[in-house]
Amino acid sequence: MIKVHNLVKAFGSKLAVNDVSFTVERGEVLGFLGPNGAGKSTTMRMVTGFIPPTAGRISVGGFDMVSDPIPAKRLIGYLPENAPAYTDMTVYGFLNFTAELRGLSGESRKKAVHRAVEMCFLDSVLYQSVDTLSKGYRHRTCFAQSIIHDPDILIMDEPTDGLDPNQKHEVRTLIRRMGEKKAIVFSTHILEEVDAACTRAIVIDRGKIVANGTPRELRQKSDLAGAVSLRVAGVTGAVLRERLQQLPGVKRCAIVREEPGAAWARAYGAKGARDNELNQSLYELAVREQWKLIELKAEEGRLDEVFRAITLPDTPATSKEQAQ
Amino acid sequence: MSTDAITAHSAAGLSDARAHSSAVRHITTIAKRELTSYFASPVAYVFIVFFLLLCGFFTFMVGRFFQRGEASLIAFFIWHPWLYLFLVPAVGMRTWSEERRLGTIELLLTMPITPWQAIVGKFVASWLFLAIALALTFPLVLTVGYLGSPDYGVIFCGYLGSALMAGAYLAISCMTSALTRNQVISFILSVVACLFLILAGWPPVTDMLVQWAPNWLVEGVAAFSVMPHFESFQRGVIDSRDLVYFLSVIAFSLFTTGVIIRSHRAG
Ligand SMILES: Nc1ncnc2c1ncn2[C@@H]1O[C@H](COP(=O)(O)OP(=O)(O)O)[C@@H](O)[C@H]1O
Numbered sequence A: 001m002i003k004v005h006n007l008v009k010a011f012g013s014k015l016a017v018n019d020v021s022f023t024v025e026r027g028e029v030l031g032f033l034g035p036n037g038a039g040k041s042t043t044m045r046m047v048t049g050f051i052p053p054t055a056g057r058i059s060v061g062g063f064d065m066v067s068d069p070i071p072a073k074r075l076i077g078y079l080p081e082n083a084p085a086y087t088d089m090t091v092y093g094f095l096n097f098t099a100e101l102r103g104l105s106g107e108s109r110k111k112a113v114h115r116a117v118e119m120c121f122l123d124s125v126l127y128q129s130v131d132t133l134s135k136g137y138r139h140r141t142c143f144a145q146s147i148i149h150d151p152d153i154l155i156m157d158e159p160t161d162g163l164d165p166n167q168k169h170e171v172r173t174l175i176r177r178m179g180e181k182k183a184i185v186f187s188t189h190i191l192e193e194v195d196a197a198c199t200r201a202i203v204i205d206r207g208k209i210v211a212n213g214t215p216r217e218l219r220q221k222s223d224l225a226g227a228v229s230l231r232v233a234g235v236t237g238a239v240l241r242e243r244l245q246q247l248p249g250v251k252r253c254a255i256v257r258e259e260p261g262a263a264w265a266r267a268y269g270a271k272g273a274r275d276n277e278l279n280q281s282l283y284e285l286a287v288r289e290q291w292k293l294i295e296l297k298a299e300e301g302r303l304d305e306v307f308r309a310i311t312l313p314d315t316p317a318t319s320k321e322q323a324q
Numbered sequence B: 001m002s003t004d005a006i007t008a009h010s011a012a013g014l015s016d017a018r019a020h021s022s023a024v025r026h027i028t029t030i031a032k033r034e035l036t037s038y039f040a041s042p043v044a045y046v047f048i049v050f051f052l053l054l055c056g057f058f059t060f061m062v063g064r065f066f067q068r069g070e071a072s073l074i075a076f077f078i079w080h081p082w083l084y085l086f087l088v089p090a091v092g093m094r095t096w097s098e099e100r101r102l103g104t105i106e107l108l109l110t111m112p113i114t115p116w117q118a119i120v121g122k123f124v125a126s127w128l129f130l131a132i133a134l135a136l137t138f139p140l141v142l143t144v145g146y147l148g149s150p151d152y153g154v155i156f157c158g159y160l161g162s163a164l165m166a167g168a169y170l171a172i173s174c175m176t177s178a179l180t181r182n183q184v185i186s187f188i189l190s191v192v193a194c195l196f197l198i199l200a201g202w203p204p205v206t207d208m209l210v211q212w213a214p215n216w217l218v219e220g221v222a223a224f225s226v227m228p229h230f231e232s233f234q235r236g237v238i239d240s241r242d243l244v245y246f247l248s249v250i251a252f253s254l255f256t257t258g259v260i261i262r263s264h265r266a267g
């Protein structure tokens, strides 16, 4: 539904977005990840037609956003950063206004407003002026605006920013649910949201895409991915390390912590080892040595670590390779 | 002509008509929102009362309406270029600045509408608001009608000219409002621009300029001024050149507003 080719945006001599390409199909929820100032908002503003790209092509549902913006915009629901809304209107007035601009009138407009109000739990503030709303309700009002015409494409810039944990959870659930039938793009700098809501994530840093894949694929880029940690009672750290290092499948190991009467280690296998190969050989080792195994856990890799590794300025180029 | 061509042709005509009616609908929707938001705030009522008080003060106290002993509204209209100088920018300053300050411009311009529909819609709403304020001076018409037998045609022309002048000032205010998200700066800029439009053709200034500038230059500059154009309306003359003047100022300013908004978005 969304196809973006080699998108570039320059502000003066500064490249805010530098050669970004991606596609989003119906049924996908694409998470746009990146540190502040990475170019997430700028990309979304170009995709929604708010600002024109310096170079590159944007096609939305087959319509070119630059040369044929009106039909393209019709397909999109957009929640801008900071959820703007006209402060001098009531929630009801605001939703009616946006429904009208979306070409809805009469009975269908009433229905659309009603549906959006229900989905976003705005009943209690319907006739309240927007400037008296709490941040959460203001946010929901703008969110309701974005889904009022039941769009095929939903683009949300930091939809959970400034919400409390319950509201965050609500929004993520809503995104996941709507993502089954729509194409959704949302930006965030909160990593849990990638797991909670996305089918795919793109990491963008200083205007460039540095990673693109499912949350699982991203996690596997972590050094930690494929490592196994184990906690054993009745052994000292030194012994544990020695035994682990002797094991053929272990490339490297580290003692995470020593407790009185127990030690906690992490073993890293060789890259490209079969799934579960390392856990099995560790388990067999424990049986042979008659260790009292308290815990044996295969690490999935941590997103925050991956994120840091690919977005910090001084990481080696190899870890910045794009996931395919 | 094949039937295919005919249907294709009529389909194109239909979609043209649809695009046209949707443009009108979008403009109306935006204008309605703006106008409602004016009247949602007490500032609108304060403005209208203030406008009426100032009109009354200048007409009766400064313009010596009663002492003139004539059944006309000259003493009323003559102050309008000066009254509008401050009042119209006060109405127009928020149109786009506010939109940028709140960030709602991002909502508005990602709706399936064209920017010019938004520009015209906002302009029309503010113009209507000013027209309502102007229309509320109708007791003056009743007063001259009661005291004497005025030429209602001249009075109508005066009102028409006044509304057009307000529209010209307003379009300029919309333009300066698109320049900045700061309403105070937008206000000052448009007062300066409107002041130029007054002074360029205001006799005290032109008389002075004639002393050291060639005549053609003074007249050329004066042609840009609202004063001579508004004067003929006050005399009861509707000259197409005056109409064209006001409408061009409006069209030019709104066009420039569009250019400014586009350049902001282009970054
Ligand atoms: N209108 C603008 N003019 C100049 N620079 C801008 C403008 N908008 C964004 N930028 C710059 O572009 C970069 C990307 O910004 P943005 O897309 O807002 O990042 P993000 O949303 O990922 O935090 C930033 O360095 C920002 O300063």
Ligand SMILES: [Mg+2]
Pocket (backbone or CB within 6 Å): A037, A040, A041, A042, A081, A157
């Ligand atoms: Mg942002």
